[in-house]
Amino acid sequence: MQQETDAASRPVDGTPMPAAPSGRISFERLRERSDELELLISGLLVFGLFTVPGRLFDMWVSNTVHADGVAQYAIWFGFAVGVGVSYALAAAFMVHIAIRGYWVGLIGLKATFPDGVRWDRLISMGPVSREFQREQTGDIGQAIERADRMASILFAMSILMAVTIAGIGVFAVALMVLGSLTGALFGMADRVALIAGGVLYLLFIAGAVAIVVCEKLIARREAAGRTSDGPRRALRRLLRLYGVLVPQRLVGPMQLTLQSNLNGRAFLVVYGLVIGGAMLIGGLQVINSMKFSLLQGYDVVTEEAVDHGMLGAHYENMRAEHDALLRFPMIPSDRIAETHLRLFIPHQPQRDNVLARRLCARLIDGRNTAEGAPAARNAIDCMAAMWTVTLDGVAVPLDDFVPIERRDLGMRGLVGYIPLGERQPGRHNLALTWNAGGGETGKQRRRDYRIPFWFIPQIAERVQRD
Structure with missing residues (x-):
């Protein structure tokens, strides 16, 4: 029976069949449905995320008036992060849905018109314009591939940003809690808590800088033919510590894959801008809630006039x-x-x-x-x-x-x-x-x-x- 099975598994020319994948999940089967899963998740998140800022604002308003010191800063930071990430992700997922919709439309056109663009029938274009448009547009199959690639990259980046900002929020709350505990031990809780939180943050930044310096030091020593077992052990301990502070197992697969396959510097710039922009959105929400209007178009009935009016x-x-x-x-x-x-x-x-x-x-x-x-x-x-x-x-x-x-x-x-x-x-x-x-x-x-x-x-x- 085993011989019959082996024989059936061989092609006619006798060459052995490639081994079946050993993983529990078939990647190719999942890849065929990834677009459906992306659309489902994006659609659910868009409608959900647009309702979150209002609820967070109500919670923040009702609680911030009762807080003082570190608790006040913690509540404000949580609100700013929550509102910023909600708006940023909602916008990103809306763009993702739009790209996927464009992609679906292209597939429908490809199924209806298999030949794609029939350039010879575009009599309204001259030869130069036709040639230019053909170079820019390409084949409809290429447009489908570009849209599919862009949608997948945007979806992955959106999820990556959400996980990163959530990690920043957890880390900031942990710093505030440690600062508060330190302040409670030494008295003058608010002042000591702020100082302790600042010191812990500076230590975190110093550790990140130390990792870069150690890498360069080790590379220089090994290039000179000297051993660097001690610095390597120290660096691995530091990396292990940061692996606990930063959820690298969760963030790493997405971040490193995107960073290594895209323009690395551009990716890091966009990565930093989105995170900073999410924080800025939360701050603008606070200012907009306190100001009558962010647009200063009142040249006659000014804010000063209203302050002395009603x-x-x-x-x-x-x-x-x-x-x-x-x-x-x-x-x-x-x-x-x-x-x-x-x-x-x-x-x-x-x-x-x-x-x-x-x-x-x-x-x-x-x-x-x-x-x-x-x-x-x-x-x-x-x-x-x-x-x-x-x-x-x-x-x-x-x-x-x-x-x-x-x-x-x-x-x-x-x-x-x-x-x-x-x-x-x-x-x-x-x-x-x-x-x-x-x-x-x-x-x-x-x-x-x-x-x-x-x-x-x-x-x-x-x-x-x-």
Whole structure:
């Protein structure tokens, strides 16, 4: 039976058949379906990735207001990376789908018109134009091959970028966690954590530079006929360490294959630009969410004019989802009919915690460790030291304000009710200043808020009569 099988496996001329591939998966069979798999994955990812930035923005807005120090930077970095990679990959996969669509169209034309372009029937072209177009276009089969090659390369590069940026995010989070643990051990957690994170990052860069230097040193020694067993062992240990820090087994097959088969320098340039561009997109998303418009086309009603006019973010009934990052003092509306004006002053840990260490003597290193009613009193006194409030130029004391937690705004702060009963109907001006002694630049700079409103008591009287 074995002899019959062997005989059946030989061709007529007696030459042995090539051995079957020993791998578990047939590459040729998968290659025939790779275009289908690419289209399926690209289509699913495009629709999914375009929904991710909105959800990440909502999560970032709702959490960043509560964070301070390293946690704040970690949340921002995660948001910037997530948004950047989502938009970059979504755009790349859309281009991939377009190329695959072009490829499918070419295949359909090839099946319908096997001869491809019939140049002799293009009577609208002269001989020079026809010759030039023939050189540029080539055969339709060549166009199919080019489109297929381009689509496969773009798909692989997109996946490679996603894995690389995800690895950068994990590495950055690990650095921040190690920095935070170091800061917690030595006190002054935020400052020490930032220093420790910076030192660890510099060590990582220094190690990468050391790998390049060692390679050149070993090559120079061996070219001179000297042994380099020691440097080789040291370099292999360093490479093993970086193999743990960087997922080379995951990234290597794609990166090295693309880098070695394409223009190596151009690949590295594109590789770096895409990663940097993804980070930039996240930063632009933050700026765009805080600015009214990135396009500065307002020559008349300028930002300075609006600052001395009305900002919708100061009025709770005018706030929209785009005002989520504008954590300004707020009143209910621009028209007030009640006898008291409700004023909400937000507490922002990123700014207030630093100022509290300087202005609030009752707090221990800026921390309110009291319990019960004294905790509320300490919070009021500390916020009152940061803020000054005036109504029509007359100072408004904050002694009767109370701490409040507003789940509808996702913020904590102070709330107070300013009496309006004796005031004349019409426009009134509420002004607030945070850190009146601060400078003109920097995170702790002086900040002024102007909130005009219109007191309309007759509306309240009419409602009472009705």
